[in-house]
């Protein structure tokens with residue numbers, strides 16, 4: 352996904368003079384093309400994320416469109432007040448990109464896990480929160496975000512994430528997508544972890560269970576029209592899936608949406624997400640997803656025990 | 658080889674060779690990056706753990722122990738080898754470094770998992786302010802221990818380092834010693850190009866610190882500077898240690914590709930031949 356980001360912003364920087372790329376001393380070589388096209392619009396701000404966020408606000412208030420790129424914990428929680436004040440309160444046109452989100456860097460330990468970013472940022476008014484499932488969705492969202500006012504946070508993986516969306520899907524910001532038809536159970540996810548649901552559905556299909564799978568592309572704005580359509584489909588259960596804490600992310604957002612729209616009698620909700628604790632037993636992303644029960648096996652066993 | 662008697666720097670040199678070898682082997686085997694970052698601070702870690710720090714490997718949580726914080730947490734693979742060889746735990750625990758389920762990965766975890774590790778680091782700019790807090794705690798509790806932190810030059814980009822530096826200076830915290838592994842590189846470029854650090858020593862001096870500049874691979878200079886730091890009774894101490902990223906392996910020295918790269922079979926072989 353990070354390469355798709357580099358390609359997309361290089362294209363955007365070619366088309367527009369107001370795009371500026373700020374990096375927190377990461378992304379070695381990835382931005383060489385960008386630097387060739389717009390050498391004075393790439394700034395390595397060093398390992399100083401709080402400063403980078405505030406200066407981005409200053410740039411935005413001066414008519415530029417800065418994009419900030421570094422590892423997720425450092426571009427979110429590390430500089431939270433700078434996001435709240437500089438970006439959100441000022442409605443600055445900043446795009447914040449967190450790379451290596453969720454457990455992409457599982458083996459680097461809790462300092463590099465980001466399982467609370469969505470929960471924290473969604474309590475701040477006026478910031479879009481996007482979590483594309485693959486590179487195509489990321490590109491579509493980025494291209495849209497550079498034309499919108501106010502800040503956008505995009506949470507991405509690292510590299511090698513599988514392609515999820517159909518070629519001709521209409522992707523973008525706040526667009527729910529039905530990836531797979533099914534009945535009785537709808538699995539709703541955000542981010543690349545949706546691939547675990549696709550894997551689970553293959554196993555479940557062999558056991559005569561045909562679940563529907565959809566992605567939301569983010570949680571702010573939420574695609575209410577799409578969700579209402581899904582309510583009409585009369586699934587008995589919705590399962591939410593995210594590589595994020597069980598508290599405050601997609602699952603919570605969906606529970607709130609259902610309560611606020613008086614749909615409690617229509618559908619039951621089950622949430623799959625990271626337990627509310629720090630992860631000490633480390634390994635790669637696949638191992639860690641399995642350990643904390645957010646992988647395809649966890650999905651299968653939840654569904655089989657419904 | 659976990660005791661070294663006297664000031665026999667010959668022994669230290671063979672110890673650094675041995676540990677370099679292990680660090681490179683594990684980096685190759687477990688594909689753990691930041692090899693250059695580990696090799697630049699190895700002499701400092703060795704001297705601290707074998708000579709400077711008042712620690713007891715049989716009682717790693719002794720309340721009067723000196724505290725050491727690896728603020729540049731991404732050099733954990735070096736720290737892990739040092740702690741093992743020093744006797745904090747058995748070396749074979751490191752056999753599964755980087756493997757799923759092991760406590761030994763890319764950064765030090767919080768205390769309680771690995772004997773000798775004082776705090777979780779890895780997000781840059783946290784360890785040194787924590788070391789400051791530990792130094793302040795010693796004063797509040799009338800304890801005699803000293804507090805040490807090893808930071809890196811890129812880490813000095815972080816405002817938190819300078820906030821801590823200003824407070825330590827104004828508190829005249831003489832029980833705090835900070836070493837900078839000044840290898841002139843950070844992740845994506847020369848540290849001087851990204852954020853002009855120089856005059857690095859002058860900056861800390863103006864913040865009220867006792868400052869020194871040394872060759873960070875020279876045990877005699879490390880020894881002298883740490884002695885001087887202890888003798889300074891009115892100020893926190895800063896030691897700018899000039900180092901070489903990737904030190905000890907000709908084709909890794911001062912080549913920042915080894916910030917992220919790990920050796921392949923052939924490179925491993927070549928590297929080990931040099932040690």
Ligand SMILES: Cc1ncc(C[n+]2csc(CCOP(=O)(O)OP(=O)(O)O)c2C)c(N)n1
Pocket residue numbers: 375376377398422425429693694695697729731779780781782809810811812813838840842843844848902916
């Ligand atoms: C707050 C924070 N931002 C970014 C990173 C990612 N990162 C890890 S190592 C590194 C470069 C460190 O360079 P330096 O501090 O000079 O240490 P060296 O590796 O050269 O010893 C970066 C940017 C991080 N670990 N923490």
